[in-house]
Amino acid sequence: MDSALETSLRELTDIQRQAVKWEDGPLLVLAGPGSGKTRVLTCRIARLLESTREQRFRILALTFTNKAAHEMANRVTRFAPGLEGRADINTFHGFCAQVLRQHGVHLGIKPNFAIYSRTSDRQAVLADALRRNPRRFGRNDQHLLPVIDALKARLVGPGQVTPRIARRNGASPHETNRVVRAYRLYEDELHRTNALDFNSLILKAYELFGYPAMAQHYQTVYRYWLVDEFQDTNGAQYTLLRRMAGEDFHQLFAVADDDQTIYEWNGANVHRIRKLVDDFSCRVVQLPTNFRCPPHIVEAANRLVVYNARRAAWKQPAQPSPHAHRGKIERRVFETDEKEMAGIAAEIACLDDVARAQTAILARTRALLESMREALDAAGVSATILIRRDDFASPEMRWLVTCLKQIARPLDQRNMATLVETFGSFAALPLDFNELTSRAAADGVTLMSVWTHTAREAQLPSPAAEVVSAVSSLAAGDTKLSPTVREILGHFENHDPHDDLKDDLCAWRRIEREVRAVNGFASLDRLLQELEMRSKEPVPVPGTVSLATIHGAKGLEFDTVYLIGMAEEILPSWHSLRKQNGSAALEEERRGCFVAITRTKRRLILSRARQYKGWPKQPSRFLEEMGFLNDGSDGPSQ
Ligand code: ATP
Ligand code: MG
Numbered sequence: 001m002d003s004a005l006e007t008s009l010r011e012l013t014d015i016q017r018q019a020v021k022w023e024d025g026p027l028l029v030l031a032g033p034g035s036g037k038t039r040v041l042t043c044r045i046a047r048l049l050e051s052t053r054e055q056r057f058r059i060l061a062l063t064f065t066n067k068a069a070h071e072m073a074n075r076v077t078r079f080a081p082g083l084e085g086r087a088d089i090n091t092f093h094g095f096c097a098q099v100l101r102q103h104g105v106h107l108g109i110k111p112n113f114a115i116y117s118r119t120s121d122r123q124a125v126l127a128d129a130l131r132r133n134p135r136r137f138g139r140n141d142q143h144l145l146p147v148i149d150a151l152k153a154r155l156v157g158p159g160q161v162t163p164r165i166a167r168r169n170g171a172s173p174h175e176t177n178r179v180v181r182a183y184r185l186y187e188d189e190l191h192r193t194n195a196l197d198f199n200s201l202i203l204k205a206y207e208l209f210g211y212p213a214m215a216q217h218y219q220t221v222y223r224y225w226l227v228d229e230f231q232d233t234n235g236a237q238y239t240l241l242r243r244m245a246g247e248d249f250h251q252l253f254a255v256a257d258d259d260q261t262i263y264e265w266n267g268a269n270v271h272r273i274r275k276l277v278d279d280f281s282c283r284v285v286q287l288p289t290n291f292r293c294p295p296h297i298v299e300a301a302n303r304l305v306v307y308n309a310r311r312a313a314w315k316q317p318a319q320p321s322p323h324a325h326r327g328k329i330e331r332r333v334f335e336t337d338e339k340e341m342a343g344i345a346a347e348i349a350c351l352d353d354v355a356r357a358q359t360a361i362l363a364r365t366r367a368l369l370e371s372m373r374e375a376l377d378a379a380g381v382s383a384t385i386l387i388r389r390d391d392f393a394s395p396e397m398r399w400l401v402t403c404l405k406q407i408a409r410p411l412d413q414r415n416m417a418t419l420v421e422t423f424g425s426f427a428a429l430p431l432d433f434n435e436l437t438s439r440a441a442a443d444g445v446t447l448m449s450v451w452t453h454t455a456r457e458a459q460l461p462s463p464a465a466e467v468v469s470a471v472s473s474l475a476a477g478d479t480k481l482s483p484t485v486r487e488i489l490g491h492f493e494n495h496d497p498h499d500d501l502k503d504d505l506c507a508w509r510r511i512e513r514e515v516r517a518v519n520g521f522a523s524l525d526r527l528l529q530e531l532e533m534r535s536k537e538p539v540p541v542p543g544t545v546s547l548a549t550i551h552g553a554k555g556l557e558f559d560t561v562y563l564i565g566m567a568e569e570i571l572p573s574w575h576s577l578r579k580q581n582g583s584a585a586l587e588e589e590r591r592g593c594f595v596a597i598t599r600t601k602r603r604l605i606l607s608r609a610r611q612y613k614g615w616p617k618q619p620s621r622f623l624e625e626m627g628f629l630n631d632g633s634d635g636p637s638q
Contacts, residue, residue, distance in 0.1 A: 003079075004079050005043065005046050005047065005050060005079040005080060008039070008043055008079065009047070012036070012039075012040070012043070013036075015286075015287060016036050016039075016040050016287060019044070019285050019287070020040055020043045020047055021044075022044075022285075024283065025251070025281075025283070026250055026251075026253075026281060026282040026283070027252075027253050027283050027284075027285060028230070028255075028256065028277055028283070028284045028285070029041075029253075029254070029255040029256070029284075029285050029286075029287060030255075030256055030258070030273065030284055030285070030286055030312065030315055031257060031286055031287035031288070031315075031318075032259065032287075032288075032290055032301075032315075033257060033259075033260060033290060033292065033293070033301070033318075033594075033595070033598035034290040034291050034292025034293055034318075034557070034598060035287035035289060035318065036289075037228070037255035037256075037257070038228055038255070038555065040255065040287070041228050041255050042075040042076055042079065043079065045061055045072075045076050045079075045080075045089075045226060046075075046076050046079030046080040048224055049076070049080045049086055050079075053083065056086075057086075057220075057222070057223040057224075058088060058221055058222050058223070059086060059087045059222060059224045059226070060087075060088050060090075060095070060218075060224070060225045060226070061087060061088070061089040061090070061225075061226040061227075062090060062091070062092055062225070062226070062227045062228070063090075063091060063227070063228040064091060064092070064228075064229055064232050064263075065091065065535075065554075066091055066514060066533065066535065068228065068229070068554075068555055069089050069090055069091055069094070072089050072228065073087070073089045076089065088222070091533070092202065092233075092237045092240075093198060093201050093533055094530075094533055096201040096205035096240075097115065097201055097529055097533065099205045099208060099218075100113065100201065100204055100205060100208070101113075101526075101529075103208055103214060104204065104208070106208060106214075107207060107208060108191065109194065109196070109204060110194050111525070112194070112408070112523075112525035113194050113195060113196050113529070114193070114196070114405075114408075114409065114528065114529075114532075115195070115196055115197075115198070115201070115532040115533060116196070116197045116198070116532070117197075117198050117390065117532050117533065118390055119145075121197070122145060122197050123142060123145060124414055125186060125189050125190060125193075125195070126141075126142060126145050126148070126182070126186050126189075128189055129182070129185040129186045129188065130142075130185060133181075133185060136178075136181065137178070137182065141178065141182060144171075144175070144179055144182045147166060147169055147171045147179050147183075148179070148182065148186055149199060150169040150170050151165070151166070151169050151179075151183060152197070152200065153199050153234070153235075153236055153267060154169065154235065154236065155202070155203055155206055155235075155236050155240075156169070157187075157203060157207065158183045158184045158186075161179070161183055162180070163176035163177055163179075163180060164176075166180055166183075193409075199236075202236045202237060205240060206236070206239065206243060209240065209243045210243065215243065215244050215245075215246050216246075218244055219244075219245070219248070219249045223251060224251045224253065225241075225245075225249075225251060225252050226252075226253045226254070227241075227252075227253070227255070228255055228555075229256065229554070230255060230256035230272075230273065230276065231256045231257055231258055231260055231261040231270070231273060232261065232262075232263045232266075232268045233268060233272060234263070234267030234269075235267050235272075236267065238275070242279060245280070250280075252280055252282075254276060254282070256273050256276075258270045258273050258311050258312045259305045259308070259315075259591055259594055260591060260594065260595050261588070261591055262550065262551060262588060262591050262592050262595055264584065264585075264588045265588075270310045270311060270312075273312060274312070286315065286316050288317075288318060288319050289318070289319050289320075289321050290318040290319065290320055290321060290598070291321045291323075291324070292324075292557050292600075293324065293327070293597075293600055293601065294320065294324050294325050294327025294328070294600070294601075295320035295324060295326070295327075296327060296328065297327060297329060297597055297598065297600055297604055298318050298319065298320040298324075299320075299627075300597065300626040300627060300628075301318065301597055301598050301626075302317045302318060303625065304590060304593060304594055304597075304622060304625050305590065305591070305594050307590060307625050308591070309587070327600070327601075327603060327604070328603055328604075329605075329606065329628075330603070330604070330605045330606070331605070331606050331607070331623075331628060332344070332605060332606070332607035332608070333607075333608055333609070334607070334610070335609065335610055335611065336610070336611045336612075337368075337565075337609045337611065337612045337613065338371075338375075339609065340564060340565075340608070341371050341372050341375035341564075342375050342379070344361065344372070344375070344562055344564065344605075344607060345372070345375040345376045345379035345381060346379060348361075348379070348381050348545050349379045349380065349381050351545075353542075353543030354543070355559075355560070356381070356544060356545045357542060357543050357544065357545075358559035358560060359545045359546070359558060359559065359560040359561075359562070360545070360546045360547070360548055360553060360556070360558040360560070360561050361383075361545060361546070361548075361562040361564060362549070362550055362561060362562065362563050362564070362599065363547075363549060363550070363563070363565050364549070364550060364565055364570055364571040364573060364589075364592065365549065365565075365570070365573075366387060366549060368565050368570070369385060369387070369548075372547055372564065373385060373547060376545070376547075381544075381545065382541060382544045383544050383545045383547050384538065384539075384540035384541055384544050384545075384546050384547065385547045385548070386537065386540070386546055386547065386548040386553070387537060387547075387548070388535040388537060388552070389536040389537045390535070390536070391536060392536045393500040393503055393504055394426075394497075394500040394501040394503075394504045395423075395425040395426045396426050396467075396492055396497075396501050396504070397492075397501065397504040397505075397508065397536075398418070398422045399419060399422035399423045399426070400467075400471075400488060401531065402415050402416075402418045402419035402422060403419060403448075403471045403475075404485075404527070404528060405528060406419055406447070406448045406475075407448065407474060407475050408524050408525055410446040410447065410448060411447075413437065413447070416433075416436075416447045416448070416451070417433055419448075419451070420433055420436070423455070423464075426464070427460050427461075427464035428460075429454075429455055429458055429460065429464075431454065436451060436454070446475075448475050449472075449475065449476075452471060452472035452475060453472075455468040455472075456468055456469065456472060462491070462495060463491035463492060463494070463495045466488075466491045467488045467491050467492070470484050470487050470491070471484075471488065481523075481524055481527070489505060492505065493505060502538075503538035504536065504538070506538040506539050507536045507537060507538045510538075511530070511531065511534050511536070514530075514534065515527065515530045515531075515534075546558070550592045550593075550595055550596045551592075553595070553596065554595060556599055557599050557600075557601055558599055558600065558601065559601045559602045559603065560600070560602060560604075561596070561599050561600040561603070561604050561605070562605045563593075563604070563605070563606050563607070564608075565607075565608065565609075565612070566606050566607060566619065566620040566622070567608045567609065567612060567618065567619060567620050568617055568618040568619070568620055568621065569612075570612060570617065571589060571592065571593055571620050571622065572586055572589035572593075572620065572621065573589055576588070576589045589622075590622060590625075593620075593622045597626075606623065606628070608623075
């Protein structure tokens with residue numbers, strides 16, 4: 001019997017197979033949505049592993065979300081069971097964290113560094129840094145943070161920033177010198193506490209690869225590098241990749257679609273694909289067939305995207321697959337946004353679980369999705385929102401994470417304050433934080449041990465008493481991490497968890513699975529790093545409809561797609577319309593619409609209302625560009 005890989009390879013077209021087996025140096029696969037780019041990339045990893053069973057080199061695959069990385073890793077495991085351990089499939093940030101754990105000591109970074117992904121954490125670091133210098137800085141200097149962020153995002157380290165560079169990155173003329181000093185203090189503060197913010201992960205890895213021996217080491221260990229969704233690479237990530245590759249590395253394989261660049265606001269750029277081809281002397285392969293979408297949708301997408309001037313002129317238009325589902329495009333027009341949400345919710349309510357599980361509702365903004373979710377709730381339809389969550393929703397899980405952080409960093413007062421506060425919101429334990437700190441100082445013990453002692457004496461009801469007891473054993477080093485965390489989750493689970501906690505427990509299990517897959521549950525520091533980089537959204541409940549922003553739907557596919565809010569000032573956004581026609585911002589909106597409609601395998605429903613929040617809105621120009629408003633009507637009004 002054929003292996004899963006052999007079957008998959010046989011199903012590929014000649015040109016796809018050629019890309020999978022490519023051996024002649026740098027290659028760019030440039031192709032539209034649904035053309036099999038991700039499939040080719042995963043088959044290529046599996047085939048490389050399979051055909052070099054006796055060898056020890058590793059393969060590096062990079063993408064942009066943990067979800068995509070996890071999905072890719074699953075596919076590779078299915079295609080090359082037992083060999084997946086030789087493939088590192090990661091996000092750029094995850095990979096950089098790994099590099100810094102292994103080699104960061106050269107830059108004075110200890111492997112147990114904390115990662116700060118939230119703005120509030122970075123603000124607190126800056127506040128602490130500036131407080132050490134009260135004569136020069138005041139409370140108002142918090143607003144310097146975005147400039148520091150921008151400098152880091154452009155790989156400008158604190159040693160390289162000059163007033164002129166600060167100005168170019170958003171500092172006003174009178175504050176450039178302050179920015180330069182504040183940036184240095186901010187970095188010192190991160191260094192002092194052995195912490196890295198998100199941008200530092202890339203910046204510090206970039207600094208490390210400045211040592212030629214480091215780049216050579218990675219070129220030898222990882223013989224093949226692959227990048228999915230290359231069009232979303234920002235300047236810093238690309239510069240890092242260039243430095244890692246130097247002049248000598250040639251086994252780079254990237255797949256991209258310039259028409260799906262929707263992260264320009266984060267530094268992605270449609271011209272970077274051209275730069276990649278020039279810098280690496282890439283050969284280019286195109287995959288012209290769209291295997292995902294019905295012919296009408298492929299045609300509508302082709303019609304839409306030619307309105308963009310900023311795109312690769314050399315890319316062939318997509319063709320529908322002869323085997324594609326015939327599919328259809330429907331339109332809905334409602335009088336108001338409330339009626340739009342209610343009307344669509346009523347349609348979804350008529351679907352069975354199987355159909356719901358294959359249906360997605362996509363929108364330009366989170367706000368629209370929130371209203372959509374309320375309408376679905378009102379219609380008795382449960383839904384899953386696929387939106388990144390930086391933090392857990394329930395105080396219970398936020399408390400657990402702060403406990404783990406406190407055990408790893410016993411001196412962190414700010415975290416301790418959050419620990420006390422989150423615990424207070426699900427278990428009544430009034431505590432004076434100042435008293436806690438003075439008792440810890442007087443007794444010469446950690447804040448955590450004073451707190452656990454107090455909480456244990458308080459005779460709390462279940463499950464608070466049990467979870468405190470488990471945490472205090474862990475803090476005292478009497479129990480191991482994984483079983484203790486599992487025990488705590490069990491206590492929460494057995495006490496009739498509320499909805500947010502249920503979601504969080506689900507999310508935790510998903511994260512645990514993902515982290516295990518990258519061997520990350522072994523140590524507390526590693527677990528905390530992985531947690532910080534991952535979204536805490538719950539896993540989709542089987543049989544429910546998915547709600548996603550256009551950005552969140554990237555790379556995914558569904559039988560049925562509802563794209564709601566197809567009105568001017570919504571898609572395209574009000575913000576993009578303020579720029580002149582033909583602006584880069586408007587083109588990015590158009591690519592957003594292109595990404596959204598090409599998620600569809602069978603049925604696409606484009607919906608709009610004549611009024612949103614009481615304001616009249618015209619039909620989206622994209623409807624006309626796709627060829628739907630030529631006859632002056634866009635369907636019966638509801
Ligand atoms: P996107 O740009 O949206 O990320 P993609 O180019 O990565 O899309 P895939 O997700 O790899 O496309 O493939 C889209 C769909 O087409 C998948 O369901 C995949 O299994 C299917 N597919 C790809 N190649 C073939 C083929 N040769 N024959 C049949 N189905 C195929
Ligand atoms: Mg893909």
